[in-house]
Amino acid sequence: MPINVLFAARAKAWDDYRPHLPAALAEAGVTAHVATDIPADIVDYIVYAPNSSVQDFSLFPRLKAVLNLWAGVEDVVGNPTLAVPLARMVDGGLTAGMVEWVTGHVLRHHLGMDAHILGQDGQWRADVPPLAADRPVTILGMGELGAACAQALVGLGFPVTGWSRNARPIPGVTRRAGDADLPAALTTAQILVLLLPLTPQTENTLNAYTLAHLPQGAVVLNPGRGGLIDDAALLAALDSGHIGHATLDTFRIEPLPPAHPFWAHPRVTVTPHIASATRPRTAARAVAENIRRGEAGLPLLNLVDRARGY
Secondary structure, three states, rough: OOEEEEOOOOOOHHHHOOOOOOHHHHHHOOOOOEEEOOOOOHOOEEEEEOOOOOHHHHHOOOOOEEEEOOOOOOOOOOOOOOOOOOOOOHHHHOOOOOOOOHHHHHHHHOOOHHHHHHOOOOOHHHHHOOOOHHHOOOOOOOHHHHHHHHHHHHHHHOOOEEOOOOOHHHHHOOEEHHHHHHHHHHOOOEEEEEEOOOOOOOOOEEEEEHHHHOOOEEEEEEEHHHHHHHHHHHHHHHHHEEEEEEEEEEOOOOOOOOOHHHHOOOEEOOOOOOOOOOOOOHHHHHHHHHHHHHHOOOOOEEEEEOOOOO
């Protein structure tokens, strides 16, 4: 008898996943009925986006697990009706996308590419950038994405410091852990990358106090979560020249409102939350593997710790 998998996300997402999710489940050896309109009393798993209309999980008496389509779970982890395991999305396509965005923008700022791309005005700008070995990078957040970005940058020759509350050792990366170590992680960061999850403990991690610890002219990259930054404090640091540039991919309100000062600021680059989109083909395989494991009685992968919020 097939298990019933409810796809709970916006219609466009179903259009994207419909060719891939049933095929991935079949490839994993799982006999399943996948649809967007399964009666609540027979649903076994929910493949879920937090912007779905499904918000009351108590309506699903047979529910075994919720499998998030996004890496971030801050919009669902606190739902009081969610009593079953919640798994966040970790898949190779999402990780590869983040590594490409982070390394691309680190190299862009390291090499000073904007001056040459935007400055086609007849001036011969012969400023030679330092080698990567002389451009320290700090990454805040050493989860799956942060660790992969750190390893890629180390491979390019950058000295990389990785900080999180419980930083794991990664070959070639200077390890910093805990609040007491945060200032030291920031002090050397000519380029800072934010890849922390958004929790009550990490909101406004980059604020007036922490920004002041960055070197003069440092660059901030935020492909993590908009709430990690105190926007007013960042704008003040950009206006003063203490922060040289901010390239931002995530924001407190998305799409970023047209009147927001980030759009017009000469030292800000806005990208429209494209650093690491979930790719349906690879994400479907990650979902299918977790459903296979659930049906086999094995622990689910990438389970969310409710106490930590990620």
